[in-house]
Every structure is written in C-alpha cells, then in structure tokens.
Amino acid sequence: MPAQHAVSITFDDLPYAAVPADDPATLNSMTRRLLQHLQTAQVPAVGFVNEAKLYREGQPDPARVELLRTWLEAGFELGNHTYSHPSLNRVPLDVFQADLLQGETVTRPLMQSEGRSLRWFRHPFLHQGRTAEVRSAFQDFLAAHGYRVAPVTVNNSEWVFAAAYARALAQGDEDAARRIGTAYVPYMEVVFAQAEQLALDLFGRPIPHVLVLHANALNAEYFGALAAMLRQRGYRFISLDDALTDSAYASPAGSGGIEGESWLEGWARNAGLRPHQSPPVPGFVRQWAGPAAYRGY
Numbered sequence: 001m002p003a004q005h006a007v008s009i010t011f012d013d014l015p016y017a018a019v020p021a022d023d024p025a026t027l028n029s030m031t032r033r034l035l036q037h038l039q040t041a042q043v044p045a046v047g048f049v050n051e052a053k054l055y056r057e058g059q060p061d062p063a064r065v066e067l068l069r070t071w072l073e074a075g076f077e078l079g080n081h082t083y084s085h086p087s088l089n090r091v092p093l094d095v096f097q098a099d100l101l102q103g104e105t106v107t108r109p110l111m112q113s114e115g116r117s118l119r120w121f122r123h124p125f126l127h128q129g130r131t132a133e134v135r136s137a138f139q140d141f142l143a144a145h146g147y148r149v150a151p152v153t154v155n156n157s158e159w160v161f162a163a164a165y166a167r168a169l170a171q172g173d174e175d176a177a178r179r180i181g182t183a184y185v186p187y188m189e190v191v192f193a194q195a196e197q198l199a200l201d202l203f204g205r206p207i208p209h210v211l212v213l214h215a216n217a218l219n220a221e222y223f224g225a226l227a228a229m230l231r232q233r234g235y236r237f238i239s240l241d242d243a244l245t246d247s248a249y250a251s252p253a254g255s256g257g258i259e260g261e262s263w264l265e266g267w268a269r270n271a272g273l274r275p276h277q278s279p280p281v282p283g284f285v286r287q288w289a290g291p292a293a294y295r296g297y
C-alpha cells in the first residue's frame with residue numbers, strides 16, 4: 001500500500017512555453033492535448049500567464065488569447081506570472097510591480113467573463129526578492145491587489161527536457177524526441193522522491209506539494225505518463241487552495257536570493273538543513289536542449 005500523498009499541479013509561462021513551432025494550429029493542438037490529459041486524469045490546475053507572449057506587432061494576437069480561453073472553458077484557472085517575466089531579485093520593486101499590473105490587462109477581463117476573479121500570483125524564476133523589506137512591501141502590494149502567492153515545493157528541470165523535446169521535434173527527429181520523453185518521467189520520479197524526503201526531514205510528515213511545470217509540447221504528450229507515475233506513488237491531485245490549507249505553508253519565506261529555489265528548499269535552508277542536489281538531467285537531453293534552455297524558466 002503506497003503512502004497517501006497529495007499534489008497540486010501548476011503550469012507557468014502561458015500561453016505556451018517550448019514548442020516545435022508557434023503557428024496557431026500547432027499551439028491550439030498542443031493546448032488541447034495538454035488539457036485533455038488533465039481532464040482525463042481529473043487534475044485541477046492553475047495556468048500562469050505572461051501576457052507579453054500574447055503580443056504580435058504591438059497587439060494581443062487573437063489566436064493566442066484564444067488559447068487562454070481554452071484553458072478557462074476546460075474548467076481551469078488562470079493566474080498572473082507578470083507581463084514580461086522579470087526577476088524580483090534583479091529589478092527594482094516599483095518596476096516589478098508595474099510589470100505585474102501590465103500582466104493582467106487581458107487575463108483579468110477574461111477571468112471576469114467566466115465569472116471568476118484573478119487571484120493567484122507566481123514569481124518568475126521563483127525569485128521572492130533579496131531583502132526582507134522588498135519581500136514584505138511586495139506582500140502588501142499583492143494583498144492590496146487581491147493576489148495570493150502560489151508557492152512551489154517541487155522544483156525541477158522539466159523545462160530543460162521540454163526545450164530538448166521541442167528542438168528534436170522541430171528537426172524532425174522523432175526517435176530523439178521519444179528518448180527525451182521517456183527519460184522525463186523517471187527523472188521526475190527522483191525529483192518527487194527528494195521533495196518527499198526533504199518534507200519528512202523538515203516537518204516530520206508528508207506535506208501536500210505544489211509542482212511547477214510549463215505549458216509545452218513535452219507535457220502535451222507525456223503528462224498522462226507523469227500523472228500515472230504519481231498515482232503509482234500514492235498521489236492524489238488536489239487544488240492549490242486545498243494544498244495551501246496545510247500549516248507547512250505558514251512557514252516564513254526562505255532567503256529568496258537563490259536561483260530557482262523552491263519554498264520547501266528555502267524553509268529547509270532556514271532550518272539549517274541542506275537541500276539535496278537536484279538529480280542530473282541526462283547529458284543527451286542537455287545536448288538537445290542547447291544553450292537556449294538556460295534562459296527560460
């Protein structure tokens with residue numbers, strides 16, 4: 001009998017991250033396949049939008065806005081991931097806040113048209129601000145604008161696999177794409193095993209996790225296999241609201257200055273624990289991803 005675990009699934013960088021081509025037909029079919037996996041596995045999910053990615057020639061591209069509508073019509077929720085994906089560790093707070101507000105221009109009315117309010121915020125790069133002053137001022141700003149932070153406890157290099165997968169498909173190498181996809185799920189299982197252990201070390205019990213993934217071609221093909229692996233490990237899929245009712249999420253923020261560190265890793269570091277070294281991404285996956293993969297997150 002596997003242990004009972006729970007996880008909330010989130011997707012960043014909507015309307016899409018790594019894809020082999022960005023024509024409307026490819027994006028539409030990728031989005032529908034991904035959402036189909038979520039519906040089949042009965043996974044609640046929140047998708048976090050970078051509205052800068054909606055724009056072409058200075059205007060929101062209706063085909064890309066339609067992708068966001070597809071998420072809403074399939075019953076999923078959208079959140080704000082800023083307009084242009086800046087780092088709160090690297091830009092001044094006022095610049096960051098202006099970018100965040102610019103990032104709700106399209107999404108807020110879309111949510112309202114579905115009778116919902118825009119209420120989740122996800123930090124780009126998971127950067128929470130370098131100083132306690134910035135973190136506290138930003139928390140006040142979020143509260144004033146009706147946002148709640150969507151933390152991440154299961155951080156991972158899925159985006160490197162996704163960049164590799166999209167590049168292999170773009171080059172027509174389906175065999176390489178399959179090898180990359182086949183390596184993805186076992187990699188994620190090691191990532192989860194580490195997060196489970198770190199939660200046990202820190203809290204003495206399992207916690208409901210929050211996983212960050214991206215809206216990409218890799219998950220459009222492999223999310224079903226990922227969900228099956230998680231169920232096999234004893235996971236059920238819960239909403240972000242439900243995950244955050246756990247007292248673990250009342251823990252104070254970590255130092256915030258470490259690139260891509262999850263909340264769980266930050267809490268562990270605060271408590272004097274050293275988070276595990278992330279499992280390595282296989283060399284052939286890194287090669288396929290190329291240098292472009294190291295910009296995104």
Ligand SMILES: [Zn+2]
Binds near residue numbers: 012013
């Ligand atoms: Zn992002």
